[in-house]
Amino acid sequence: MRILTVLISLFCAQTVLAQTTPVDSLAKAKQAKAKYDYNKLNLKNRANDHFLIQFGYDSWAGAPDSLRITGLGRHLNMYVMYDMPFKTNPQWSVAIGAGLGSSNIFFEKTDIRLTSTATSKSVAFRNVADTNHFKKYKLTNVWVEAPVELRWVKNPANPNKSFKIAIGAKVGTMISAYTKGKNLQSSAGNSIYGNKYTxxxxxxxxxxxxxxxxxxxxxxGAFSLYGAYQVTGLFKEGAGPEVMPYSIGLSIGGL
Structure with a gap:
């Protein structure tokens, strides 16, 4: 009698499993399909790096040692971006924008002559270690820029909680270039006008x-490692060293 009861119980359990397993599998399949049904996603108000702030390390590729570059060069970029997802697959999108980019390169005991003279038609980097020099000295360039990116995001519905990658390019026009020195010192290292003099x-x-x-x-999410390499020379041909600026840093996206 006990054996008959056990057999009946096993038969009933097998029947229940046979009825419920296909239904559960079908439900899971539908959920998986719905997850990737891009036509049902509302992407109008999603945050996908419509505003970018980038900062980090700057330097020049191909710079000779005679330029006496020192310290940590740095940049700060800010862009407003318009993101356009692909209709067939919004994991992919193209973004275009506009903003400002800057670069600061620091030099040791150097004087940079940015104005031409009767004998020099190119920028001059003078070693002034044996004469008066600034304790801190930098060259700054500022551009108005238009970046464009091809973007991919794993979760198009919520890019702020998803892995992402973007490759692209940016074109800019220079609006400012200047040198800035702080705290003029003698060759012996003594301050001449005080440490606030610039x-x-x-x-x-x-x-x-x-x-x-x-x-x-x-x-x-909102944080990305960022890199850029300038493919056009910083200086005009014959007007300065043949250097290519590059940047490595952190990019923060929002909105």
């Missing part, structure tokens, strides 16, 4: 007015 010289005639750079971003 001197600024603006001139951009030696620089290429247009720059083109390739870019890449890889990250998660």
């Amino acid at each position: 001197q600024k010289t603006k001139e951009r005639s030696f620089f290429n007015g247009t720059r083109l750079a390739g870019t890449i971003r890889v990250g998660y």
